[in-house]
Amino acid sequence: MANFTPVSAAIGGALIGLSAALLMLLSGRIAGISGILGESLNAGTDRGWRLAFLAGLVAAPLLATIVGYAVPSPQMPGSWGVIVLGGLLVGFGTRLGTGCTSGHGICGIARLSPRSLAATALFMAAAIIVVFITRHVLGG
Amino acid sequence: MRDTLVGLLCGLIFGFGLLISGMMQPTKVLGFLDLFGGAWDPSLAVVMAAALVVASVGYALTRQRGQPLWAARASWPTARQIDRPLAAGAILFGTGWGLVGLCPGPAIENLATGSVRVVAFVVAMVAGMLLQRASQQRIRTQAAILATAPDG
Numbered sequence: 001m002a003n004f005t006p007v008s009a010a011i012g013g014a015l016i017g018l019s020a021a022l023l024m025l026l027s028g029r030i031a032g033i034s035g036i037l038g039e040s041l042n043a044g045t046d047r048g049w050r051l052a053f054l055a056g057l058v059a060a061p062l063l064a065t066i067v068g069y070a071v072p073s074p075q076m077p078g079s080w081g082v083i084v085l086g087g088l089l090v091g092f093g094t095r096l097g098t099g100c101t102s103g104h105g106i107c108g109i110a111r112l113s114p115r116s117l118a119a120t121a122l123f124m125a126a127a128i129i130v131v132f133i134t135r136h137v138l139g140g
Numbered sequence: 141m142r143d144t145l146v147g148l149l150c151g152l153i154f155g156f157g158l159l160i161s162g163m164m165q166p167t168k169v170l171g172f173l174d175l176f177g178g179a180w181d182p183s184l185a186v187v188m189a190a191a192l193v194v195a196s197v198g199y200a201l202t203r204q205r206g207q208p209l210w211a212a213r214a215s216w217p218t219a220r221q222i223d224r225p226l227a228a229g230a231i232l233f234g235t236g237w238g239l240v241g242l243c244p245g246p247a248i249e250n251l252a253t254g255s256v257r258v259v260a261f262v263v264a265m266v267a268g269m270l271l272q273r274a275s276q277q278r279i280r281t282q283a284a285i286l287a288t289a290p291d292g
Contacts, residue, residue: 002179003168003171003179003181003183004181004182004183005162005181005183006182006183006186008160008161008162008183009161009162009183009184009186009187009190010186010187010189010190011160011161011190012156012157012158012159012160012161012162012163012187012190013157013161013186013187013188013189013190013191013194014157014190014191014193014194015153015154015156015157015160015161016153016154016157016158016161016187016190016191016194016195017157017190017191017192017193017194017195017196017198018153018157018194018198019150019151019153019154019157020150020154020191020194020195020198021194021195021197021198021199021201022146022149022150022153022198023146023147023150024195024198024199024202024208024214025198025201025202025205025208025209026146026208026209026210026211027143027146027147027208027210027211028202028207028208028211028212028213028214028215029211029215030215030216030217031150031154031195033154033243033244033245033248034244034269037244037248037265037266037269038269038273041266041269041270041273042273046143048143048144048147049143049144049146049147050147051147052144052145052147052148052151053147053148053150053151053154054151054248055148055151056147056148056149056150056151056152056153056154056155057151057152057154057155057158057245057248057249058155058248058249058251058252059151059152059155059252060151060152060154060155060156060158060159060249060252061155061159061164061249061250061252061253062252063152064156064159069159071159071164071252071253072164072165073253073255074164074165074166074242074250074253074255074257074258075165075166075167076166076167076240076241076242076255076257076258076261077166077167077170077240077241078239078240080257080260082239082240083240083257083260083261083264084260084261084264085236085239085264086236086237086239086240086242086261086264087236087240087242087247087260087261087262087263087264087265087267087268088236088264088265088267088268088271089232089233089235089236089239089268090233090236090237090240090242090243090244090247090261090265090268091236091264091265091266091267091268091269091270091271091272092229092232092268092269092271092272093228093229093230093231093232093233093234093235093236093268094229094233094243094244094269095229095268095269095272095273096225096228096229096232096272097225097226097227097228097229097230097232097233098217098219098225098226098229100233100243100244100245101237101243101244101245102154102243102244102245104230105188106188106191106192106195107195108217109192110191110192110195110196110199111196111199111216113217114220114222115219115220115221115222115226118222118226118227118230119226119227119229119230120230122227122230122231122234123230123231123233123234123237124173124234125234126230126231126232126233126234126235126237126238127173127234127235127237127238128173128174128175128238129238130173130234130235130237130238130239131170131173131174131238132174132175132176134238134239135174135177136176136177
């Protein structure tokens with residue numbers, strides 16, 4: 001567990017929870033990123049706050065860079081094909097299953113939804129199996 | 141207007157949370173998902189636990205008030221059934237997440253780094269969302285045709 005960073009994980013996690021708490025307490029909305037992105041693709045629905053949320057999400061690391069915080073460049077294993085396949089699966093799957101790590105994993109479990117608990121268990125299990133296969137069976 | 145400002149503020153806070161927690165980095169997320177590699181990194185579990193505690197308090201306060209501060213009512217999800225689309229969707233999502241180490245939040249946030257690989261992932265992710273919407277509309281159309289078939 002050499003890479004374990006419990007303090008920054010707890011602080012960052014608390015901020016994510018604060019975002020979800022404020023969005024519900026102030027606007028009555030669920031902070032599920034796949035839902036926010038997916039619904040913002042529909043013209044005619046209530047897009048304003050969703051696009052603003054996504055803009056804030058992208059602005060955060062830019063603001064952090066300005067004040068001198070080192071934003072790491074993302075390291076992604078795998079070929080271009082794997083990246084595109086992964087993106088397609090994440091997009092299709094989160095909309096079909098109506099949620100992702102934030103919508104089911106945090107917001108859903110925070111309101112004790114059995115649906116979200118089931119979804120979280122399934123996507124965690126699937127991801128753990130895929131990582132096991134790619135890293136330890138195929139040896140990627 | 142107020143809705144938009146709340147959205148922006150919450151997006152910023154969410155983004156800072158992902159950044160500080162290290163969850164923007166796909167290899168760190170994969171380090172959590174790699175239970176059997178001998179160097180397991182439990183950080184993601186701590187992120188989720190901390191987020192859950194704080195979110196639960198906010199949700200409880202909203203329920204206690206009966207309604208949000210600046211909206212007529214809270215948009216709580218209404219679906220209850222653990223059905224096939226939920227299960228299939230979660231498994232497909234988990235598969236993609238395990239392949240790359242990016243889920244929607246960190247994927248969008250990482251656009252700020254200008255990484256071309258992240259851009260490719262996000263374009264594919266949006267395409268996947270549109271594909272799902274199109275397939276759902278087709279199923280609805282077919283169901284409507286079937287429902288009207290006895291008359292025609």
